[in-house]
Amino acid sequence: MHFVINRDYFVHSVQHVSKAISSRTTIPILTGIKIVADHEGVTLTGSDSDISIECFIPIEEEEKQLVEIIQEGSIVLQAKVFTEIVKKLPNDKIELVVQDQFSTTLRSGSSVFNLNGLDPEEYPRLPQIEEENTFQIQNDLLKNLIRQTVFAVSTAETRPILTGVNWQVEDDQLICTATDSHRLAMRKTIIEPASNELNFQNVVIPGKSLNELSKIIEDNNDLLTIIVTENQILFKFKNLLFFSRLLDGNYPATKNMIPQQSKTEIILETKGFQQAIERALLLSRDGKNNVVNFKTLEDEQIEITSVTPEIGRVTEKVNTKQLSGEELRISFNGKNIIDALKIVDSSEIKISFTGAMSPFLVKPVDNENSLHLFSPVRTY
Missing domain, CATH: 3.10.150.10 (DNA Polymerase III, subunit A, domain 2)
Incomplete structure (x- = not known):
């Protein structure tokens, strides 16, 4: 040669x-x-x-x-x-x-x-893939789908299926879901099937594969082709092919986990809320679970506190844009909330609570296509 x-x-x-x-x-x-x-x-x-x-x-x-x-x-x-x-x-x-x-x-x-x-x-031969289940998506949209879900996959190998992101197709809509059982990230988008009908219900792509793929995707709106088979997925760019194996097993039915009603609703400025939690974590990071305590006050305010007995206590009042419903006290993992707020492409978020011991939802105010679900932390 x-x-x-x-x-x-x-x-x-x-x-x-x-x-x-x-x-x-x-x-x-x-x-x-x-x-x-x-x-x-x-x-x-x-x-x-x-x-x-x-x-x-x-x-x-x-x-x-x-x-x-x-x-x-x-x-x-x-x-x-x-x-x-x-x-x-x-x-x-x-x-x-x-x-x-x-x-x-x-x-x-x-x-x-x-x-x-x-x-x-x-050198092993690359998989031969039949181009039956095929759809197209823009580069920058795919990059966003990955960024807004992959951070929530599990890093524990005890449940391997949770180390991947679940991709599900329903009526030309792609629903991407990741959960580590304490938090959940979901992002939806409309796709263009290249074949008449997509024959896959859902596939689970390893988080590691999606992280590597994200580094390769260029920031433009060119279309790439995605081909799904029983145990492989292929991402086809102009002069590049990216193959990944799929994870075996059944992904949990996450749709049932998402509450449809709420008892308390709060609209907050994303950046200000994120920074307040970051300050609270300065004292709780070495404590258990990055716990932050959250409660509603009068005059459309909330209070964020964090206590580590051997270090001290932080308390901060935050003004909301809107607060309605029942009074609420809840504790949560502050780091998980920050991870989600970092990738929310919206200046305001809406938080919907169904009670102090029930999972709660965080959504961008101006976008119906994504949501985050969090389990509260018991502090007693």
Whole structure:
């Protein structure tokens, strides 16, 4: 194999595929990046068997030559070293030559690196996916869907299904839900099915996969294609494929958890409420559960307090925009609330309580498409 390639495009693609590579893999060949050169261009692949990323660099794009293929072929190179080398090469072109015994030479400017490659035939084949359950979505919308749900997945492996985000399709609406059993984040959006009918009810995508995918998605409104199969999901961008395995098991029926009525409703300024809880957590962070106490006062005010006996106590009154319903005292995990408030794209939130020991809802005032549900904390 022998080709000369544009350095910037090559570095960009190498960094993308290396996101799928884990140093903890038990399959030695998967610590490498597979590079294939053919008459169409250069394809790079990285995988840890849960996530696989394939990047394609065409011979030319927009009348600019990116690759010159001198001899077709393939090689697998150790990802960790190769990624660092490519980033630091001096010239705007990189030459890669593979000789006998997978011995590989990288040249750029006056720099020459000789690397030991691995047999590309040993590299696992990427899943073959039938394009039946297909829909399209804009890049920036997908990035938002991930940002507004993935933070709420569980990090505990005791219930593996909760380490993923549940995607459910109902009447051309995609409903994304994440919960760790103490909090829940939900975001809805309308989608465009590319096939006549979507045949999947719901799938659970690992939170880790979505976090890595989010780093790759560009901030634009280009459409990408999503293909769902029984145990894989494929995100198809212009020159990039992102495969992820799906989690096995039944996701809990979260719809029944969301209260339909409320006894107390409060509208608050998002930023001011977030900052008040952050100040309360300064004293409770080392205590149990990041507990913040919350109670309604007269004159449409609320009081936030936090007590750590060995450190001290903080009390703060916060003005609300609107307060209606019964008086209320409740305690909650302040960190969980802050995580949600950070990703609420609204200057005001509405909090709906059904009682001191029942889960409560937080919603953006100007958006019906997302909500957050929290369990209270018992303080006695």
